[in-house]
Amino acid sequence: MKDIKPKLISLFKKGYCTPQIARIAKKIKEPSTTIHYNIKKLEEEAIKTYKAVFDYNQIGEGHCTFLLVNLKEEKYGQPEEIAEEIAKSERIESVDIVTGEYELLIKLRSEDIDDYYAWIKEAIKKYNFAKTISLTSLKQLKTEFVEI
Amino acid sequence: MKDIKPKLISLFKKGYCTPQIARIAKKIKEPSTTIHYNIKKLEEEAIKTYKAVFDYNQIGEGHCTFLLVNLKEEKYGQPEEIAEEIAKSERIESVDIVTGEYELLIKLRSEDIDDYYAWIKEAIKKYNFAKTISLTSLKQLKTEFVEI
DNA sequence: ATAAATACTTGAATATTATACGAATAATGA
DNA sequence: TCATTATTCGTATAATATTCAAGTATTTAT
Structure with a gap:
């Protein structure tokens, strides 16, 4: 037992996540490269981080x-x-x-x-x-x- | 111009993100399969979603x-x-x-x-x-x- | 205390996914 | 209108997640 979960919780509160480009591409029916491009732009402009939300x-x-x-x-x-x-x-x-x-x-x-x-x-x-x-x-x- | 950003913002407010297993594995120096296993468990127990935080x-x-x-x-x-x-x-x-x-x-x-x-x-x-x-x-x- | 069941760890193989690149198209500005 | 810049998107490649199976540790029941 390595007790990894507490470390994960701590990391996930602030970041260590990333967008699901392929899933988004499927959802809004656009090529994944187009989604990729738009996400990178949005990251420069307005996205602080990707993180988990807990129960x-x-x-x-x-x-x-x-x-x-x-x-x-x-x-x-x-x-x-x-x-x-x-x-x-x-x-x-x-x-x-x-x-x-x-x-x-x-x-x-x-x-x-x-x-x-x-x-x-x-x-x-x-x-x-x-x-x-x-x-x-x-x-x-x-x-x-x-x-x- | 397809105006994809508003759609991304809306999706990212609630989800469509995922953990960066390889990055976490490197960070806490454990095999990525171990990290994967622990994250899946944590998702069952306590993680509601992965999402973006905006400026x-x-x-x-x-x-x-x-x-x-x-x-x-x-x-x-x-x-x-x-x-x-x-x-x-x-x-x-x-x-x-x-x-x-x-x-x-x-x-x-x-x-x-x-x-x-x-x-x-x-x-x-x-x-x-x-x-x-x-x-x-x-x-x-x-x-x-x-x-x- | 011991055996059985369950939970966790991990490397190797495979499947998915992200990213880099380049060419085409569209938008912007002078 | 022409030149510049931004966006789209297919192909190729690199990176990453996931599956699987085997071993190890932990917990539970007797």
């Missing part, structure tokens, strides 16, 4: 939370720095700087609520958040444009 | 909004039905039933604020939302686990 319950990341954050005054004017730092973690699905009452909106995945609590305690300390609101997902119907 | 500014979906929704009383108890209906649209990135003040949290992408306004007006009418709060993304640092 997160099955990989121990079934607990999903949206976190609204107020930064402390000294960081209020330049939220990007903190946002970039937060974005680096593998459990963070998205980070946005948003309009309204809060500065940041973070979507993250954890194993369970205990795991989440450990993370948020650590994050409040580390990033010196002024205030946070956690919206816990009770049911996920769609994620990353994929219905689950 | 959404480049495909006319740069405007991103998180929408908090209160449903009308008659729908408050069974939000799933509406949530599933909302999830079907291609511009919807995620739909969650959440804890707290609001019942639904929807993440969606539009071309610009006018496009968004048209959508939200229509949605309020169609789904009979009681109240909504829109959090507009000013800057997206990470989406779908991919830094952008």
Whole structure:
């Protein structure tokens, strides 16, 4: 037993996938070389990566939370720095700087609520958040444009 | 000119991609047949699909909004039905039933604020939302686990 | 503790698929 | 209109995935 699956999951979260040119060519009834050409162009312009979407319950990341954050005054004017730092973690699905009452909106995945609590305690300390609101997902119907 | 790119974008949002077995095999230094075997297992258990992640500014979906929704009383108890209906649209990135003040949290992408306004007006009418709060993304640092 | 069943690993052979190339056609711009 | 650039697409080739079969490890039941 080599325990390859965790490594695959980690790689597939960010990339290591590629388009199925032959299948697309069949689907839209065009020559595969034409599809190939168009995909390469699109990759230059607009495609960041190809990746897997998981049934997160099955990989121990079934607990999903949206976190609204107020930064402390000294960081209020330049939220990007903190946002970039937060974005680096593998459990963070998205980070946005948003309009309204809060500065940041973070979507993250954890194993369970205990795991989440450990993370948020650590994050409040580390990033010196002024205030946070956690919206816990009770049911996920769609994620990353994929219905689950 | 066959205008193939829009079709590709639509297909790539949900699938039509596949893992790069040879590349992964090289990366984690295992035989490609072993990688193949493990991926097939993982697909049965936990992988929903393989898809592309876009630079959404480049495909006319740069405007991103998180929408908090209160449903009308008659729908408050069974939000799933509406949530599933909302999830079907291609511009919807995620739909969650959440804890707290609001019942639904929807993440969606539009071309610009006018496009968004048209959508939200229509949605309020169609789904009979009681109240909504829109959090507009000013800057997206990470989406779908991919830094952008 | 042992045997049987099941799951995982792997190399060799084969089938599929992506990519490179070149020629033809179409679109763009001056 | 003519020249330049972008796109289409068939053929040939290179790369890759998949099948198969055999061996090894792990788990399960008794």
